[in-house]
Every structure is written in C-alpha cells, then in structure tokens.
Amino acid sequence: MSRVTPWASRARLLAKLRPYAVAGAEEAGRAPLALLPEVCGHVRGFGPADLRLLLAAYAGHGQALQLRQSQSPATASKDVPEATVTLQDLVLQLLVGGSRLGTPQQLLETGEVVSIHAPCSSQLAGEFWVVFAERVTRLAGGEGLEGRQMAWVFATCARWTRRCFAIESPSWGHMIRTLGGRLAEPENLDKLELSEVVALAKDAAHLGEPQLRLAAAIGHRVGMPGSGGAKDGGMHDLSPQDLIDLIGAAGSLGGRLHMMTRALSNQLEPSLPELPTSSLVQLCSHLGALNMFPQRLAAALEEALAVRLRCEPLQAPAALKLLRAFGRLRWRSPGVLRPVLACLRKPCSLDTLGGASLGSVLYELYRLDIWDEEATNAVCHRLRGPPVECERDGALKTAGQFMATALPCKTAANLLLAMSYFSVADKELHRRLVQELLRAKDLPQEAMYQVKTFEMAIRLGHAAVTLQDLGGLAARWLFSVRGAAGAPELRGESAFADEVSQVARNISWHHRTEVEVGPYMLDFAAVSGDGHDEENPPDGWDENKPGRSLARYCVAVEADGPSHFYRPHGRPWHWTSTSKLRHRLLSAMRIRVAHVPFYDWLQLEGLAQKEAYLTELLLKVHSSPFPSLKLETPKGAADAEAEQPDAIGSGRPRGSYMQRKVATRSRALQPRPG
Numbered sequence: 001m002s003r004v005t006p007w008a009s010r011a012r013l014l015a016k017l018r019p020y021a022v023a024g025a026e027e028a029g030r031a032p033l034a035l036l037p038e039v040c041g042h043v044r045g046f047g048p049a050d051l052r053l054l055l056a057a058y059a060g061h062g063q064a065l066q067l068r069q070s071q072s073p074a075t076a077s078k079d080v081p082e083a084t085v086t087l088q089d090l091v092l093q094l095l096v097g098g099s100r101l102g103t104p105q106q107l108l109e110t111g112e113v114v115s116i117h118a119p120c121s122s123q124l125a126g127e128f129w130v131v132f133a134e135r136v137t138r139l140a141g142g143e144g145l146e147g148r149q150m151a152w153v154f155a156t157c158a159r160w161t162r163r164c165f166a167i168e169s170p171s172w173g174h175m176i177r178t179l180g181g182r183l184a185e186p187e188n189l190d191k192l193e194l195s196e197v198v199a200l201a202k203d204a205a206h207l208g209e210p211q212l213r214l215a216a217a218i219g220h221r222v223g224m225p226g227s228g229g230a231k232d233g234g235m236h237d238l239s240p241q242d243l244i245d246l247i248g249a250a251g252s253l254g255g256r257l258h259m260m261t262r263a264l265s266n267q268l269e270p271s272l273p274e275l276p277t278s279s280l281v282q283l284c285s286h287l288g289a290l291n292m293f294p295q296r297l298a299a300a301l302e303e304a305l306a307v308r309l310r311c312e313p314l315q316a317p318a319a320l321k322l323l324r325a326f327g328r329l330r331w332r333s334p335g336v337l338r339p340v341l342a343c344l345r346k347p348c349s350l351d352t353l354g355g356a357s358l359g360s361v362l363y364e365l366y367r368l369d370i371w372d373e374e375a376t377n378a379v380c381h382r383l384r385g386p387p388v389e390c391e392r393d394g395a396l397k398t399a400g401q402f403m404a405t406a407l408p409c410k411t412a413a414n415l416l417l418a419m420s421y422f423s424v425a426d427k428e429l430h431r432r433l434v435q436e437l438l439r440a441k442d443l444p445q446e447a448m449y450q451v452k453t454f455e456m457a458i459r460l461g462h463a464a465v466t467l468q469d470l471g472g473l474a475a476r477w478l479f480s481v482r483g484a485a486g487a488p489e490l491r492g493e494s495a496f497a498d499e500v501s502q503v504a505r506n507i508s509w510h511h512r513t514e515v516e517v518g519p520y521m522l523d524f525a526a527v528s529g530d531g532h533d534e535e536n537p538p539d540g541w542d543e544n545k546p547g548r549s550l551a552r553y554c555v556a557v558e559a560d561g562p563s564h565f566y567r568p569h570g571r572p573w574h575w576t577s578t579s580k581l582r583h584r585l586l587s588a589m590r591i592r593v594a595h596v597p598f599y600d601w602l603q604l605e606g607l608a609q610k611e612a613y614l615t616e617l618l619l620k621v622h623s624s625p626f627p628s629l630k631l632e633t634p635k636g637a638a639d640a641e642a643e644q645p646d647a648i649g650s651g652r653p654r655g656s657y658m659q660r661k662v663a664t665r666s667r668a669l670q671p672r673p674g
Contacts, residue, residue, distance in 0.1 A: 010042045014050055021056035029060025029117070036087070043090060048098045048106050052113040055091045059117035092124035096131055104139055107132065108149060111156045120164035129160075129170035137175045140182050147188035150179045151200045158203035176209045184213040189221050197221055198242045205252035215253035219260035222246060235264060240271040244279055248286035261290065265297040272297075272304045280305055281318045288325030293567055298331070306335030314339055316349035320357055327364035330576055332566045337370070345375050350382060358383055359411035366418035369566075369577035376424060383407075383415070384429045407433070409440035413447035413454075420457035421581050425464035434474040448481070452519035453581070455482050460588040462581075482518075497523050497559040500596055503610045504557065509618055515554070517589065520582055525554040525591075555592045555621055562598060573599065594621040 013035065020031040039054065046054065095110055111132050118125040136153055139145050145153075157176065161169050183189055183200070192200065201218050204211050222235050235243065243264045250261050272280070280301065287293065305322075314322075319340045326337060343349055344361055353361070362379045365372055407415075412433040419430065437443065437451065455478045457463040467475040501524055504511055511526035562569065564579045575583075586593050594617050604610045 017057040031057040115160040133172040133175040154203040180211040180214040184217040201249035205249035211253045243268045251290035265294040284325040288328040309339040314343040319343040327367035363414040412436040413450040416454040417450045420463040423464040522556045
C-alpha cells in the first residue's frame with residue numbers, strides 16, 4: 001500500500017477549501033470546522049498563496065477559531081492549560097513573515113486578501129501593514145512597481161480603511177505620497193483606463209493624504225482626450241456618477257482645480273434631472289467641500305432638488321448633508337431648505353444624530369441665518385445633557401432627558417457662536433459648552449476666534465447669558481481668552497479693498513488699515529470727525545496704543561466682497577449672518593461702520609464717480625448719530641428684516657431686538673427668516 005505524501009495531503013486539503021474562498025459564492029468564508037485539525041497539521045507548510053486561500057475560506061467565522069498549540073509530553077502531563085491561538089492570527093503571523101520576501105505581485109495579492117478578510121482589531125494585521133508600507137515604498141522609489149500595481153495599492157489601502165473605519169489607520173502616509181508622486185507621471189497615469197483613473201481618484205481621496213500633483217495629473221488626463229496616447233474620449237466617456245466622484249476627489253486631494261471641476265460641472269449639468277436623489281445630495285456635499293458654486297450647475301441642481309424633495313421623503317443623514325453643504329456655500333434656497341428643515345425637526349430624525357451632528361444643525365442654521373425655534377429648542381434639549389442631580393441612564397430615560405456625549409471643542413465653539421447670534425437663553429447648555437472648552441488642551445485658531453466673538457457678545461449684551469451665569473472659573477477663562485495673543489479673523493488679500501483704500505487717500509481721508517478690534521480686523525478706520533483729527537486727538541487717546549485708541553473713537557469702512565452676501569447673488573442681496581453679527585457688535589462698541597458693497601462699486605465708472613461715492617458715504621457716516629444694532633440696507637439690497645411670505649420660517653412672531661432682549665432675553669436680533 002502506497003504512503004500518502006504530505007504534499008498530496010496538503011493538495012487535497014486545499015482542494016476542499018478552494019470552493020469556500022471564491023468571492024460571491026453561497027458558502028464563501030464558511031469552510032467546515034471539521035477540517036480545522038487537518039488545517040492545523042499543515043498550516044506551517046503552506047505557501048503565501050495557500051495562506052491567502054485559507055484566510056479567505058474561514059473569514060466568515062469571525063475571529064473565534066481557536067487552534068491548540070502542540071505540547072511536549074512532559075508539559076502535557078502537568079496541570080497546565082493548553083496554549084491556544086486563533087486561526088486568523090496564525091495565518092497573519094505567517095503572512096507577515098512571508099511578506100518580507102516574495103515578488104511584488106505576491107505582496108500585493110497578500111495585501112488585498114488582508115484588507116478583505118483580516119480582523120480589524122488584530123494586532124498582527126497592524127504589523128503586516130507596517131511591513132507592507134515599508135516594502136511598497138522601497139519598490140515604488142526604485143521603480144519596481146507599474147502604474148496598475150500602484151493603483152492596486154491605493155485600492156487595497158482604501159478598502160481596509162473603509163472596512164475598519166473605527167480603527168486608527170496605519171502609518172502609511174509616506175507610502176501614499178510616494179505612490180501619488182509616481183502615478184502623477186504621464187508614463188504611469190496614461191497607461192490606466194479611464195475607469196481605473198476614476199477609481200484611483202476615489203481611493204486617493206478616501207485616504208485623505210494631500211496629493212496636489214496627482215490631482216492635477218488626473219485633471220489633465222480626464223480633461224484632455226487622447227493625452228499621452230490614451231484612446232478614450234476623456235470626460236465625454238464618463239458616466240454622471242463618475243463625474244460626481246471626480247468633483248469630490250478634486251476637493252479631497254487638496255487641489256481646487258476649478259478649471260477641471262467647472263468643465264466636469266458643465267458636462268454633468270444636462271444629466272441632473274435623471275440622477276437619483278442620493279447622487280444629487282452627494283454632488284451638493286462635494287461642492288460644499290470645494291467651496292465652489294458654478295452658477296449654471298447650481299441653478300439646475302436647485303431646481304432638480306426642489307422638485308425631487310416635494311415627492312420623495314428625506315432621511316436625516318441626507319438632510320444633514322444638504323444643510324451642511326448649503327451652509328458652507330452660503331446658499332439660501334427655500335425650495336430645498338424647507339423640506340430639509342422639516343425632516344430635521346422630527347424627533348425621530350434628531351434622535352439618530354450624535355452630539356457633533358446635532359451641533360452642526362444649529363451651527364448651519366446660524367450660517368444660513370435661519371431662525372427655527374422648534375429645531376433650536378430640540379437640539380439644545382438633546383445637547384444639554386442631564387441635570388447635575390440626575391442619576392445615570394435609568395433616571396434620565398424616565399425624566400425624558402437625553403444623554404449627551406462629550407463634544408469636540410470645535411463643535412462647542414460653533415454652538416456658542418450660534419447661540420450668541422440667536423441669543424438662546426439656555427444657561428445649562430452654555431455652561432456645559434464652556435466646560436467642554438475648558439477641558440480642551442489646545443484650541444484651533446478658528447475656534448479661538450469664535451470664543452473671542454462669544455465673549456465680546458456677552459460683554460456687549462448681545463448674548464442671552466452673562467458671565468455670572470457661566471460661573472467664576474468660566475468667567476476668568478473667558479477674560480483670559482479676550483486678552484490672549486492670537487491672529488484675529490482671517491482676511492484674505494483683496495484688490496477691491498486696496499482700491500477702496502487708494503480712493504480714500506485720494507479724497508484725503510486719512511486712515512489706518514487692518515485695525516484690530518477684539519476678534520475682528522477692520523479694513524480701514526479713522527478718527528471720528530466730531531472735532532477730532534490726527535493733530536487734536538480725543539480725550540483718552542494713548543499714543544503708545546494707537547490701534548486700541550483708534551478703536552474707541554473711529555469710523556470704519558468695510559469693503560464687502562462677495563463672501564459677505566448669500567447666494568444666489570442679487571436675488572436680492574442679503575448680508576450673511578457673520579457680517580450682521582460683526583456689524584452689530586462693532587456698533588455696540590460705538591464704532592460707526594460704513595459699508596461699500598462690491599456690487600455698488602462695480603457700477604461706478606471711473607475715478608471721479610468712485611471718489612464722489614466714497615465722499616458722500618464718509619460725510620454721511622461721520623455726521624450720523626450713534627449707530628443702531630441693525631445693518632442698514634444699501635441701494636439694491638433687500639431689507640434684511642423685511643418679511644417675505646414665501647421665506648423659510650415665515651409666519652413666526654417677530655419683534656425688535658431691544659423688545660425681545662428686555663422681555664425674554666431668549667434671543668437677540670431675530671434674523672431674517674427667509
């Protein structure tokens with residue numbers, strides 16, 4: 001009788017396991033457990049391909065497949081528990097060792113199997129990715145990988161991060177950047193099919209590493225049909241969903257690439273009415289991330305969404321995506337925002353959102369200048385957390401309270417800014433948000449700017465709480481924030497502002513530029529004309545602190561560019577909530593503020609008209625009485641406080657700022673509801 005060789009026994013075992021390793025098969029990943037003893041006897045003799053097959057065949061059983069380690073007879077006779085190891089860990093341990101050797105093709109095949117089947121929490125999987133990243137980086141640097149193999153690495157890493165999103169991503173940033181630089185070379189990217197280029201863009205965007213060169217190369221490859229010998233027709237051969245994915249990838253990779261995205265937008269526009277609602281929501285989200293507002297595409301998108309949302313129900317995640325996108329773009333569309341807010345007002349929708357998402361709802365309402373009392377109260381109720389005397393979970397549920405988890409410091413700063421604008425009188429929530437910020441080790445610059453604005457709103461009486469309401473520790477901390485060194489609000493370079501400044505000098509209006517007032521940076525400021533000038537400064541002027549002194553006795557001129565107004569522009573013109581809050585707080589500091597809207601300035605022809613316009617504006621503001629807390633309406637702009645019958649939130653009771661402040665202190669300067 002012939003003896004069965006180990007090789008033949010392993011071959012028969014692999015033949016039994018192979019049907020269970022086929023992706024998509026009915027029994028995929030469910031190999032019989034009865035084969036485990038035989039597997040345990042042969043596993044250390046398997047090659048890399050056999051180990052990958054074994055991992056795939058048992059992937060459906062989870063991580064609980066225990067294998068007994070063999071023990072010596074002397075050890076087995078003692079009262080010592082048998083050592084066990086999981087099948088997945090044993091296979092991964094062998095793969096980690098084997099991945100240091102072998103061909104690049106074997107390494108990439110192993111990476112693909114690990115990304116699909118390895119347990120996310122496995123420590124050995126993390127060790128494998130370290131070895132994988134080191135070896136791939138060396139191969140890419142030495143030109144040991146082809147273009148498709150490098151794209152394969154992107155797909156493998158993106159698959160792992162999508163499947164194991166709750167686990168910290170491996171440290172493969174250097175590998176991703178190296179591969180991106182190599183793929184940006186035309187000789188590598190042009191060898192990929194157009195569908196492969198789109199998949200590469202999506203995977204690279206998902207991994208989150210900045211890839212400016214790769215983004216530019218993808219834009220050139222897609223926008224130039226037949227470039228580098230490619231035989232496709234560029235973006236004309238792409239599906240609408242591919243175009244949407246490329247627009248989203250352009251923003252995530254760190255390149256604005258407005259020329260490419262505008263070309264993609266023009267190609268996508270005719271297909272919008274046929275796209276599913278989920279694709280329209282995704283497109284809005286991508287445009288918001290890019291901070292890009294193509295006029296024609298936006299108009300078509302607004303029309304398509306308004307029609308679609310009238311007849312299709314909207315789920316909370318999609319509604320929140322739309323609200324965030326419209327807030328980032330300063331895009332006020334009643335036909336879209338009305339059903340979005342109707343969805344988010346529902347208790348069942350709000351109950352599905354976490355603390356950060358609830359904070360986003362209120363913050364985006366602030367950015368869009370929409371006062372929705374029902375949604376605001378519901379969000380604050382859920383964010384407030386339990387009262388101090390309440391017990392945990394059981395008592396909270398019976399008392400109807402919601403257990404709020406810890407909030408990111410940026411979310412807390414966003415909420416404080418929104419609540420100060422709307423003057424929401426919720427002392428408990430204010431205290432809780434300030435406590436979240438007190439626990440933060442370091443505040444980002446934008447959060448610090450928002451906290452300074454919140455402190456200024458409290459100090460000037462615009463907020464519905466006082467420092468005493470927040471407690472002594474919070475009051476001392478806010479006082480320290482007020483005097484903390486740090487850059488004020490970001491002010492980009494503006495040719496428009498420079499031109500206004502030059503015209504002001506032409507008419508002998510002596511002023512200083514970039515005067516810091518609390519968190520704000522005034523474009524231009526000069527001493528008020530009430531009998532004072534540079535030779536006769538007002539009482540209390542301190543030459544050692546000219547900026548601070550100027551802020552006490554100044555007239556400010558603000559050059560309001562397009563970012564100060566909501567979109568769509570000119571239907572009619574409306575200042576953003578950020579611009580309104582800035583005007584109100586500066587006015588409360590007894591600063592006379594004159595606004596030069598960019599659309600007025602563009603209508604002036606020649607230097608003489610601009611000088612006459614600015615002279616009239618400055619004479620008016622210098623002679624004006626103490627400014628009110630309401631932003632005046634310039635020519636061509638709609639009354640910011642006027643009621644519109646079809647506006648978002650119309651029909652709710654309204655009143656003047658001071659009436660509400662004195663009567664209820666619940667909210668200040670009710671914003672324009674439409």
